[in-house]
Amino acid sequence: MSRRLFAIGAGLLALAYVLIWLLAPLSPALLERLWFLPGIGVIGATIANTSGTGGGVVFIPVFNALRGMGVMTLDRTQVVAAAFLIQCFGMSMGGLRWAKGLHDAPPALRESTVHDFWRVIALVLGCALPVLLATQWATHFDPHDVLLAFKGFSLMLGIAVIVTTWTVNRTRPQLAHVHGLDFAALAVIGLVGGFVTALFSVGLGELVALYLFIRHYPLTLCAGTAVVVSAVSCLVGAPFHIVEGNVVWEVIALAAPGALLGGYWARPVAMWLGAKRLKTLGGTWIVASSLYLILLNV
DSSP states (O other), X not given: OXXXXXXXXXXXXXXXXXXXXXXXXXXXXXXXXXXXXXXXXXXXXXXXXXXXXOTHHXXXXXXXHHHHTTSOOXXXXXXXXXXXXXXXXXXXHHHHHHHHGGGGSOHHHHHHHHHHHHHHHHHHHHHHHHHHHHHHHHOOOOHHHHHHHHHHHHHHHHHXXXXXXXXXXXXXXXXXXXXXXXXXXXXXXXXXXXHHHHHHSOSHHHHHHHHHHHHTOXXXXXXXXXXXXXXXXXXXXXXXXXXXXXXXXXXXXXXXXHHHHHHHHHHHHHHHHHHHHHHHXXXXXXXXXXXXXXXXXX
């Protein structure tokens, strides 16, 4: 991705943010009460865009905790809507940064990484987006039951990432090309992730990142593709919540700048951490957040 394309993408995000302040009904009193949200946006987007697991992995547990403490009174639908809209800013900025940084891959892996990077994204989104839209607009599920099943599965994947990072993947070289069997697995992940993302704003990027981490592909491929598919899925899924009136715009107005900042610097943080530490931290966060949401909803 050239600097010009990156600048265009960043400019469109800035324009979208300005339009929120110009067009959305914002309450000064509520804005004052939610003064802490920019910091949450920074932390959430940094974690989400370094590991590729998606901002909802951070924002949903945080918003649920704030609701439980009486700080914010968002219902479950408003929490999901907020996570969708915040990720439109944070994950999009992160996706632009990861795509722009493809040229930083080691020379021996650069060509295959770039080629596989876009093939993985196209395949996953091609499977996920129709399911996401159909789930949002045409079907009804009990999100409580789905959440428990999904987070139970994420818990097992998070543990698997940590275990494989320090055992079978500790010394063996990274895979240079995405295998055909992995493309088949990613297609299934796209179908499942599209369904789960429609309900919770998170799932697609998380599953893609965890699977590729376990399979031991380069960091740029694992985290970068997961960030991009998370960004696109949130951009496609956000209009549903806007049309349905589920968005509390004060939350977006305050959290989005922090999410943009976190998305911008997340890739350098990820490269500084390195694959082993990043996988360990990402797996640990998935395990911890999954346990929290399971206990909260049992």
